[in-house]
Amino acid sequence: xxxxxxxxTLIIDDQEVSARRGQTILEVAREHDIHIPTLCHVEGLxxxxxxxxxxxxIKGSNKLLPACVATVFEGMEVVxxxxxxxxxxxxxxxxxxxxxxxxxxVCVSNGxxxxxxxxxxxxxxxVRMPYRNPQLSVDASHDRFTAxxxxxxxxxxxxxxxxEIEGAHVWDVMGRGINSIVITDLxxxxxxxxxxRCGKCVQVCPTGALFEKSKxxxxxxxxxxxxxxxxxxxxxx
Amino acid sequence: xxxxxxxxxxxxxxxxxxxxxxxxxxxxLELAELIEIVYSPIVDAKEFPGxxxxxxxxxxxxxVDDEKKIKKVRAHTRxxxxxxxxxxxxxxxxxxxxxxPEAILNRAYIExxxxxxxxxxxxxxxxxxxxxxIHEFVKVDxxxxxxxxxxxxxxxxxxxxxxxxxxxxSSLTRFGA
Ligand code: SF4
Ligand code: SF4
Ligand code: SF4
Ligand code: FES
Numbered sequence: 406x407x408x409x410x411x412x413x414t415l416i417i418d419d420q421e422v423s424a425r426r427g428q429t430i431l432e433v434a435r436e437h438d439i440h441i442p443t444l445c446h447v448e449g450l451x452x453x454x455x456x457x458x459x460x461x462x463i464k465g466s467n468k469l470l471p472a473c474v475a476t477v478f479e480g481m482e483v484v485x486x487x488x489x490x491x492x493x494x495x496x497x498x499x500x501x502x503x504x505x506x507x508x509x510x511v512c513v514s515n516g517x518x519x520x521x522x523x524x525x526x527x528x529x530x531x532v533r534m535p536y537r538n539p540q541l542s543v544d545a546s547h548d549r550f551t552a553x554x555x556x557x558x559x560x561x562x563x564x565x566x567x568x569e570i571e572g573a574h575v576w577d578v579m580g581r582g583i584n585s586i587v588i589t590d591l592x593x594x595x596x597x598x599x600x601x602r603c604g605k606c607v608q609v610c611p612t613g614a615l616f617e618k619s620k621x622x623x624x625x626x627x628x629x630x631x632x633x634x635x636x637x638x639x640x641x642x
Numbered sequence: 643x644x645x646x647x648x649x650x651x652x653x654x655x656x657x658x659x660x661x662x663x664x665x666x667x668x669x670x671l672e673l674a675e676l677i678e679i680v681y682s683p684i685v686d687a688k689e690f691p692g693x694x695x696x697x698x699x700x701x702x703x704x705x706v707d708d709e710k711k712i713k714k715v716r717a718h719t720r721x722x723x724x725x726x727x728x729x730x731x732x733x734x735x736x737x738x739x740x741x742x743p744e745a746i747l748n749r750a751y752i753e754x755x756x757x758x759x760x761x762x763x764x765x766x767x768x769x770x771x772x773x774x775x776i777h778e779f780v781k782v783d784x785x786x787x788x789x790x791x792x793x794x795x796x797x798x799x800x801x802x803x804x805x806x807x808x809x810x811x812s813s814l815t816r817f818g819a
Contacts, residue, residue, distance in 0.1 A: 509818025510727055510789035525816035530785035531730050538739035
């Protein structure tokens with residue numbers, strides 16, 4: 406028995422589109438080549454709505470909704486790119502840069518970092534808030550990978566991929582608010598943790614926070630594209 | 643039309659942005675039709691002139707001396723351009739911020755030396771507690787990220803400024819470019 410697929414029609418940026426019930430605004434937008442910037446979302450993992458970069462306007466409501474988690478409804482009118490949204494997106498990016506220590510020129514991810522690319526795409530040329538310059542650690546105890554908390558934006562992609570795909574759940578978030586950091590096991594060194602050495606967290610990390618030792622710089626972009634494929638193979642089994 | 647008076651200033655940076663400026667090579671001759679360099683580490687003027695149309699500032703503000711300089715530059719400049727990541731964002735010089743100036747002075751003059759171990763108290767200007775981008779001290783009109791911004795970027799922006807054309811900075815350069 407198959408459920409009848411319930412179809413919703415809605416408008417995204419003046420374009421009439423149809424969607425299946427339960428689809429997120431982001432999914433529908435991408436199916437129609439409408440670009441919505443994202444950072445914590447990655448194809449193939451659950452969505453947590455953490456970064457708020459994907460906020461969109463819904464006509465008739467003054468509440469902004471994160472497109473990666475908000476689902477469509479009949480007659481919805483979505484605006485994905487307005488001056489107000491651009492302003493919010495730039496501010497979010499500025500806060501991310503000000504929060505930790507991002508020195509792009511000497512970063513392992515310079516040239517293939519999602520945060521850096523988004524800043525350029527959103528026309529961010531400087532950060533108005535004073536930099537916090539916190540003292541943060543670098544965990545190089547693992548023989549293959551390094552975690553540099555100076556570059557972490559707490560998107561939790563590493564946490565999700567390790568728990569949802571690898572099934573090891575080595576990563577988690579410790580602390581609250583501005584003091585949050587990602588940890589391995591119960592805050593043990595990565596090198597002596599239960600890490601299976603699969604490297605998935607490194608590939609999905611959007612910044613220079615997680616990287617493979619000796620594979621740094623512009624010639625070594627991350628490859629998060631394996632996720633949808635892996636999920637497809639699993640479903641096929 | 644009289645030529646635009648351009649100054650270039652060197653605060654806490656590695657001089658890489660000035661190297662990039664020189665990398666404009668023969669295009670400097672074209673630019674010389676539009677602008678005149680009135681003050682710069684690469685020309686002879688000792689004093690910052692009374693009135694400057696465009697000042698390109700390399701480097702972050704890291705010492706009391708830098709702070710004095712940038713305020714003076716602002717007071718005499720129509721369009722102030724933050725040239726490069728150090729000026730725009732603090733960049734490499736700001737990597738000392740989490741540790742403080744004492745830590746790096748110790749490292750440079752005591753821990754890493756074998757003779758004459760002492761922290762200089764003359765000639766080397768006093769360091770500020772934290773290294774900051776220049777817009778935290780004075781108003782900046784144009785931000786040019788990049789480490790350094792390429793010669794092409796500098797050329798495009800300078801020509802645009804000299805001819806009064808608009809320019810989209812983000813299409814030319816980014817942090818770390
Ligand atoms: S993680 Fe990205 S934004 Fe941060 S310093 Fe590295 S390249 Fe720049
Ligand atoms: S380490 Fe990378 S993937 Fe994990 S939360 Fe930080 S930025 Fe995101
Ligand atoms: S931005 Fe880069 S090239 Fe320019 S002074 Fe700073 S370190 Fe040097
Ligand atoms: S991508 Fe939607 S909240 Fe981060």
